[in-house]
Amino acid sequence: MKNLFKITLLLLSTLLLYNCNSASKSRSSLTGWNFNDPKYGSYIKGTSFEGQKTPEGMVAIEGGTFTMGQVQDDVMFDWNTTPQQMHIRSFYMDEAEVTNSEYLLYLQVTKDVFPPEEEKYKNIYNAALPDTLVWRSSLGNTELLSENYLRHPAYSDYPVVGVSWLQAVQYCKWRTSAVNLKNLIDRGVLSNVLGNDTIRNFFDTDLYLEDPYRLFDGDSTVYKRGLPDNKIRKRGEPRPARGAFTGRQVTSQDGILTQKFRLPTEAEWEYAAKANAENREYNNLRGRKKYAWNGKYTRDKSTRYKGDQLANFKQRKGNYSGLAGWSDDGSDIPIRVKSYPPNGYGLYDMSGNVAEWVADVYRPIIDTEANDFNYFRGNIFTKKLIDSTGQVVVIGQSAKAMATFDTLPNGKIVPIELPGEIKYVPITRDDAFMRRNYKVASNLNKKDGDKSSSRFFDNEDDQFNRQPRMYNSPINTKDSITGKLNQYDVRKRTTLISNKSRVHKGGSWQDREFWLDPAQRRNLPEYMSTNFIGFRCATDIVGALSYKKRKARNPSRE
Numbered sequence: 001m002k003n004l005f006k007i008t009l010l011l012l013s014t015l016l017l018y019n020c021n022s023a024s025k026s027r028s029s030l031t032g033w034n035f036n037d038p039k040y041g042s043y044i045k046g047t048s049f050e051g052q053k054t055p056e057g058m059v060a061i062e063g064g065t066f067t068m069g070q071v072q073d074d075v076m077f078d079w080n081t082t083p084q085q086m087h088i089r090s091f092y093m094d095e096a097e098v099t100n101s102e103y104l105l106y107l108q109v110t111k112d113v114f115p116p117e118e119e120k121y122k123n124i125y126n127a128a129l130p131d132t133l134v135w136r137s138s139l140g141n142t143e144l145l146s147e148n149y150l151r152h153p154a155y156s157d158y159p160v161v162g163v164s165w166l167q168a169v170q171y172c173k174w175r176t177s178a179v180n181l182k183n184l185i186d187r188g189v190l191s192n193v194l195g196n197d198t199i200r201n202f203f204d205t206d207l208y209l210e211d212p213y214r215l216f217d218g219d220s221t222v223y224k225r226g227l228p229d230n231k232i233r234k235r236g237e238p239r240p241a242r243g244a245f246t247g248r249q250v251t252s253q254d255g256i257l258t259q260k261f262r263l264p265t266e267a268e269w270e271y272a273a274k275a276n277a278e279n280r281e282y283n284n285l286r287g288r289k290k291y292a293w294n295g296k297y298t299r300d301k302s303t304r305y306k307g308d309q310l311a312n313f314k315q316r317k318g319n320y321s322g323l324a325g326w327s328d329d330g331s332d333i334p335i336r337v338k339s340y341p342p343n344g345y346g347l348y349d350m351s352g353n354v355a356e357w358v359a360d361v362y363r364p365i366i367d368t369e370a371n372d373f374n375y376f377r378g379n380i381f382t383k384k385l386i387d388s389t390g391q392v393v394v395i396g397q398s399a400k401a402m403a404t405f406d407t408l409p410n411g412k413i414v415p416i417e418l419p420g421e422i423k424y425v426p427i428t429r430d431d432a433f434m435r436r437n438y439k440v441a442s443n444l445n446k447k448d449g450d451k452s453s454s455r456f457f458d459n460e461d462d463q464f465n466r467q468p469r470m471y472n473s474p475i476n477t478k479d480s481i482t483g484k485l486n487q488y489d490v491r492k493r494t495t496l497i498s499n500k501s502r503v504h505k506g507g508s509w510q511d512r513e514f515w516l517d518p519a520q521r522r523n524l525p526e527y528m529s530t531n532f533i534g535f536r537c538a539t540d541i542v543g544a545l546s547y548k549k550r551k552a553r554n555p556s557r558e
Contacts, residue, residue: 042229044253052541055092055179055258059346061272062546063090068267068366068375070519071288081519084366088271089374090545093264094536096337096348097159097356098171100150103130106171109178113202114419123405127414128170130162134531145333145531157336159354159534165263165502165526166414168357168535172261175537180205180257188225189250202420205257210384210392210422212249220245227254263359264538265376266366266503266521273351273506273518278344291516292343292350298513311340311352311516312509320509334509334534351516354534355508361444362501362523379443382424383431393423408527444499500525508532 026035026045035045054060066088070081110128114121135145149155150162163171181203184190193201193216207215216222226247250256264272273292276285290296293310300308309329314320322328329352330339338348361378385393385401393401396419404416417423426441501523507515510532514520524530 044251052092052259052543055261055539057094057096058092058537058539059095060541061088061091061093061268061345062277063088064271064277066271066274066276068270068519070517072290072517075514078364080364081521082365085372086267086271086375087373088268090541091264091268091538092541093268093272093345093347093538095342095346097354097534097536098168099157099337100160101156103160103163103171104151104156106174109174109201120403120419123413124403124415124418127412128167130160130167131164131529132162134162134529149333158334159337159349161334161354161531161534162529163357163533163535164529165357165524166408167529168263169359171535172263172537175261176258177203177205179261180208183256183258184208184250187227187250187256189223189227189247191222191224193222202418204421205260206422207392207394207420208249209252209257214394214397215420223249259540259542261537261539263357263535265374265378266358266360266505267375268538269356269358269505270518272345272347273343275344275347275350292347292518293341294344298516311349311507313352313507313516314510314512316512331509334532350506350518352507352511353509354532355504355506355511355515355522357533357535358503358505360503361499362497362503362521363448364497365448377444377446377448379438381427381432381438381441381443383427385423385425395419395421395423409525410527412527414527497523498525500527502526504533 026037027033028035033043034040035043064087066086067083068086069083071083107125107128111125114124116122116125130150132146132150135142135149149158150160181190181194181201185192185194193203203215212223213220223245226245227250229248274289275292276289279285279289279294291298291310295301298310298313300306300310307328309315312329312331312335315322315328320332321330329335334354337353340348340352342348343350359378360376363377366375387393387398395401395403395417401423403419405413406416407413429440432439432441502525503521503523505521506518507513507520515522524533
């Protein structure tokens with residue numbers, strides 16, 4: 001009886017404490033107003049946040065400090081990967097490369113939403129197609145791969161290649177909206193438009209947050225129920241029809257919509273590939289890692305797989321996979337993703353298989369003097385374009401905001417923005433007036449070839465523009481007769497680096513062992529593609545650095 005009394009008292013105390021905590025969370029501690037209460041205007045406060053749900057196909061990478069750059073011998077002597085101390089914020093990354101089957105889903109949806117047979121959409125689908133001709137070789141019999149690698153089911157789980165940096169970025173944008181579309185359907189806010197042939201399925205997350213009723217050609221009947229808005233129905237007010245939208249739309253404050261998918265930055269990719277967490281002791285590192293796995297050799301030491309390669313790469317000239325009947329790495333081209341053990345963070349193929357695009361503009365030197373916190377070169381700050389009525393401009397919804405296209409130096413036509421997206425424009429000088437953290441919209445050449453970092457810093461803009469560019473890579477010029485853009489610039493140039501050069505990291509199936517080091521870096525124009533470069537996506541973790549329970553700072557030693 002005595003124990004029963006104690007248990008009852010404990011339960012009552014717990015319930016009282018819970019109610020007090022709930023009340024404090026639903027009330028403003030500074031004004032006394034209640035959140036989410038119709039008597040106080042139904043002002044929204046997000047519920048308690050205990051961590052994001054890990055996105056499909058991703059793993060969480062806890063941020064921290066690491067040495068970015070090469071920590072082994074620099075056999076190329078190019079000073080391209082000098083070590084720099086860097087801090088990285090926590091983020092999510094795909095556990096493997098984007099595969100042919102995943103990219104084909106994107107192509108099918110794009111073709112369904114923007115039918116290429118319609119004149120205004122004819123270039124959108126074609127711009128998303130990978131270049132399958134990257135498999136051709138002037139002195140090689142590789143037509144089989146050109147015809148089958150992308151679409152044949154035998155290669156469905158192989159990493160997609162032939163994708164340019166621009167195409168990879170566009171895929172990341174589509175994936176963001178595709179995931180959020182499913183989130184809204186699962187929450188009952190939106191009906192299942194994916195199975196409705198009469199509704200165009202284009203969905204844009206930014207436009208939904210701005211004005212959801214400008215999506216789906218203004219058809220508001222696609223919205224069902226919504227989130228509870230806690231409004232009190234007035235006496236005599238008729239009950240809403242069954243299935244009608246009776247709540248409110250999702251906002252950023254609800255924490256339901258996923259963060260934007262993107263390409264990882266170079267610093268993030270290298271940090272994730274090195275996975276220094278597995279050779280950490282307390283707050284120190286034991287030894288140096290040359291590859292994505294522990295040890296300084298590329299062969300497996302385990303009893304079962306002893307002697308097998310730990311990555312898919314070219315062993316030596318003319319040797320892509322070893323002898324028949326005893327293949328070292330299992331494939332002479334890219335192999336099925338997850339064919340090798342993951343690294344310490346649970347990421348597959350961070351060394352070998354295919355190299356991967358990252359978000360950064362290429363420069364020979366990583367300028368940590370400018371920033372050693374989540375370093376990234378490639379920021380272009382933009383803002384939403386607002387029309388004379390105060391509304392955001394949506395591509396394709398007015399004659400003044402039609403979809404525009406760009407002709408790349410290789411002659412390919414690509415959309416600059418898609419119909420249904422919000423139009424963004426670079427910020428102006430007025431927007432950056434009296435700011436300390438940035439001054440201009442484009443920061444691609446920040447402290448690396450811009451006026452402020454040159455000896456012409458005190459010249460007028462028109463004088464500076466007449467000076468030779470620091471990274472004056474060849475450019476393509478229009479032919480005066482045909483107007484085509486595929487005429488090469490014949491001027492002598494001193495470098496191939498430009499603001500269109502993007503970094504790709506990691507070794508590939510056709511690279512030698514040297515390139516398996518995650519610190520190695522190469523570059524290629526953003527509009528070009530190859531048969532050895534693929535990509536994977538990343539997204540940000542919001543809130544705490546880690547939601548895992550930390551161990552004691554100074555564990556007792558027994």
